[in-house]
Amino acid sequence: MAISSAGLLRKIITTKEATALVVIRGFAAGGAKAKKGGKGGSTADSPSVSALSKEIKSSTVIGANIFKDSSDPKILSDSEYPEWLWHLLDKRPPLSELRRKSIETLPYEDLKRFVKLDNRSRIKDNNTLKVKS
Known part of the structure; x- marks a missing residue:
């Protein structure tokens, strides 16, 4: 994007065209729309509350799946994980x-x-x- 926009800027000769380019260029989607409900209010585009049950949330690692055709991994009991895993966050001396x-x-x-x-x-x-x- 930076290379193509730099090429466009080289082609601009007058300042009138430069101001037209600045006026045409917008921000990310939804940036020009006014929010409904004021500060902290919900908008029409905001996602609804998660429909996942508490049972699914407590038994799976949501978002840890890296494969297309697979599901999220299940949370195992502590004894099924290797011992070194529990010492990863231990403080080490400087x-x-x-x-x-x-x-x-x-x-x-x-x-x-x-x-x-x-x-x-x-x-x-x-x-x-x-x-x-």
Whole structure:
């Protein structure tokens, strides 16, 4: 769209044509229509309240289907999911906190994280030194 509109702008010679182009160009659908009911009111085009039952909402993951010919996946019991899934949102310590601790006492996962973050920090420092010189 940007390339085609840039081509159109090159063809415009006078400012009169440019103002005509600006006047003709509108916004997204429904932008020029006045809303009914004022602020926060419903419009005629707004979707109606969801007709799904509470049972379907509580037993399926609505909107998670990525296939055309399939239905939304069902919610399983907690025991049917892998153990690592429940630890994805656990807070992990930042580099500053890992540097304060003794390396010998860190668990393996924290040690891996420390090495990764420390390498990343050193690379950033070296890159800023190269830019300055």
